[in-house]
Amino acid sequence: MLPAGAALNDHQNNREPGVLAPKETLSERAQRALQERPNISVRIRIFFGLFLVFVLSVAVILFSLTLIRGIRGKMIFLEAADNLRFEIQGARRFEKNFFLYGTNLNDALEHIQVARTMFEENADNVKDIIGSGSYEAFIDHLIRYEELLHSLMKKLESEGVDFSGKRMVEADLRGHGAELNAIAKRLTDRERSAIDRIFTLYGRTLVIFIVIFFLLMIYLAYFFTHQILHPLTRFVGYTQRIARGDLSPILPARRYKDEFSDLAMSFNRMLDELKNHQEQLLQSRKMAAIGNLTAGIAHELNNPLNNITITIESLQDDLESMQLQSIRKLLKDIEVQTERCSSTVKNLLDFTRMEKPSFVPISVPELLNATVRLIKNEMDTQGIDLAMDVPETLPQIQGDFVQLQQVFVNLMLNSIQAMEGGGRLTLLGCSVDDGSVRVDVIDTGVGIPASQVSQIFDPFYTTKEVGKGTGLGLTVSYSIIQKHRGRISVKSDVNVGSTFSVFLPRINSERSGAE
Ligand SMILES: Nc1ncnc2c1ncn2[C@@H]1O[C@H](COP(=O)(O)OP(=O)(O)OP(=O)(O)O)[C@@H](O)[C@H]1O
Ligand SMILES: [Mg+2]
Missing domain, CATH: 1.10.287.130 (Signal transduction histidine kinase, dimerisation/phosphotransfer (DHp) domain)
Incomplete structure (x- = not known):
């Protein structure tokens, strides 16, 4: 589309009412307002968001490594505790065999000494797990158990197999053995449940991290759409209004810069x-x-x-x-x-x-029908077909009937003159979003070369023979439309035809614009 006459109406978007400093232009005021807001750059916000993701990822990794190291330590100790229990049970088995079958006591003594060495090597861990009270009790039972085994061996050497007090020593040994076994079992049980607890904690923490990640992703998605895509859409809007000819400056839309x-x-x-x-x-x-x-x-x-x-x-x-x-x-x-x-x-x-037009409500179909009646003869003699699609329901416009009729007579006569030897003239009417009624005058005539489109509204510009045209038709039409706060545009292809589109404000939209 080749815009010929620029937009004629002087509506300016984004203008804020306010007190202007003396001599300060709207543009300078807009620049100052844009400049003076607190600065929160998009770059810093993107960096901050990605930094948060990084910190969270590092936290998850460090936390996982710490827990894995803890679990590994606990597994090693659990193995040692199982071995300890195994040694105690070994000692008790040999001690039982001695009383049942009179077998050698040395094996029981060896097992209990290994158990004692292991226990002392892990003293710190054991105290942490079962407490120093249980630790001392275990050592006491262990020493007592070992002493009883030694005294048993001495009695065997001096008094033989059936020495006096054998039953009492047996009961004593069994008692200490059972205590040792119970404490060792407690040690392994506690260690196992500690490992279980770590796994549960790990699982829960991972769920919490996933939730935090999810929320962070939502924030980043919101950030990218709201902070980046929305302004881009706004700028697309600015380019559109600039393309429409509104060159008013952009004013701040947000509180920060x-x-x-x-x-x-x-x-x-x-x-x-x-x-x-x-x-x-x-x-x-x-x-x-x-x-x-x-x-x-x-x-x-x-x-x-x-x-x-x-x-x-x-x-x-x-x-x-x-x-x-x-x-x-x-x-x-x-x-x-x-x-x-x-x-x-x-x-x-x-x-x-500069006659002031007398404005009255006008029905566009009525206006166009009256205009067509004026040039009907001309159309018939030139062999022009007329097609008209202008709905009766079209909203009314406010205007000067005679002047607007002059506009459409000029446009239609130009079309007829461009279709020597016949053609089709089409009139279309519709309502458009910007609050105007649009009328298209379309012909299948010779068209206008792109290089001449910018001149056709100039006074005395004509391509017609001397005496056939003064070159004032479009100039007059342009100034009438301007007085009606409308605009006109043209789209043309050589040897295909031309479309002149006239936009005139609807009555309602004109009222709301004045409020
Ligand atoms: N529908 C059209 N098809 C092709 N050329 C057109 C059309 N309308 C306008 N023009 C071109 O624009 C020029 C200026 O048009 P304008 O109506 O201002 O003057 P004119 O028709 O030449 O003279 P008049 O003053 O009698 O209207 C025309 O001479 C013609 O070259
Ligand atoms: Mg003309």
């Missing part, structure tokens, strides 16, 4: 530059238009005036000898040339006269 604020400030600088360039362009277009206008007026008036002068001169020279019919013909010529002058002057006046 980040990289997007830098982008907004760059945008504002670019908008300032654009505005400057646009003003320069406008100025040079204005100068070109004035040049065009002057040349156009000179040309449009000069030709008929020349013709009039020549005709009057020949009338003066040959009046006496001329027949009445020839005189009438020359006078008719003068009349035609004078009408040409007054038509140019009338068009010029239409264009320059």
Whole structure:
């Protein structure tokens, strides 16, 4: 689409009411407001989020390593405690065999001495697990058990197998043996349940870590959508409104400053530059238009005036000898040339006269039907088909009926003139989101070359033969639409056709815009 006339209405988004410092422009104020907020950069927030993930991962790994090391130590000690128990049970088995079958007591003594060495080697661990009271009790039972075995061996040597008090020593040994076994069992049981506890703790902690990771991921997802994607969407919106011609600066949308604020400030600088360039362009277009206008007026008036002068001169020279019919013909010529002058002057006046339009509610289908009736004859003689799709339900617009009719007459006449030898003229009407009613005037005519589209709204720009067009039709239409706070755009393809789209504010939207 080739936008011809820029957006005509001067609505400006993102403008905040407020007190302006003297001489401070809106753009400067926006830059200051963008600059003055506390800075929390997106980079720092991304770094912080990823750092949290890193810290959490390291914590999980360190915690796992510590627990694994603890479990390994406990397993080694558990093995030692099992061996201790095995030695005690070995000693008791040999002691029992002695009393039952009179076998050697040395094996029982060996087992109990191994058990004692093991017990003393792990003294610190054992005290930690079963407490120093149980530790002392174990050592006492062990020493007593060993002493009883020694005294038993002495009695055997001196008194033989059936020495006196054998039953009492047996009962004593059994008692101490049972105590030793019970304490060793307690040691292994406690160690096993400690390992179980570590595993349970490990499992629970992993679940907690997973939950924390999950929450962190939710935060990061929120962060990326809210802090990065949302501003990007906002900037897409800014580019769209800039494309529509609204060059008002971007104002702060959040309480703090980040990289997007830098982008907004760059945008504002670019908008300032654009505005400057646009003003320069406008100025040079204005100068070109004035040049065009002057040349156009000179040309449009000069030709008929020349013709009039020549005709009057020949009338003066040959009046006496001329027949009445020839005189009438020359006078008719003068009349035609004078009408040409007054038509140019009338068009010029239409264009320059700043008549205030009288606004009334207008039904767009009614307006277009009335306009079509005016040019029906022209269409029929040129062999043009008309297609119209303008719903009766279209919202009304506020406008000057006659002036708007003039706009559509100009557009339709241009279309008809672009379709020499016939074609199809289509009128479409619809309501659009920006609060306007849109009317498309579509033809299947010669089209406009892309290089000429920017000039068609200039005064006196015409491609028509002398006498067929003044080049003011679109200029007048443009200024009428501007007075109605609307806009016009054109899309055209050479040898395919052109579409002129007119946007006029709906009654309701106009009211809400004024509030
Ligand atoms: N529908 C169209 N198809 C092709 N060219 C068009 C169309 N409408 C406008 N133009 C081009 O734009 C030029 C300017 O149009 P404009 O209506 O301002 O003047 P004009 O039609 O030449 O003269 P008039 O003052 O009689 O309307 C036309 O001369 C023509 O070259
Ligand atoms: Mg025209």
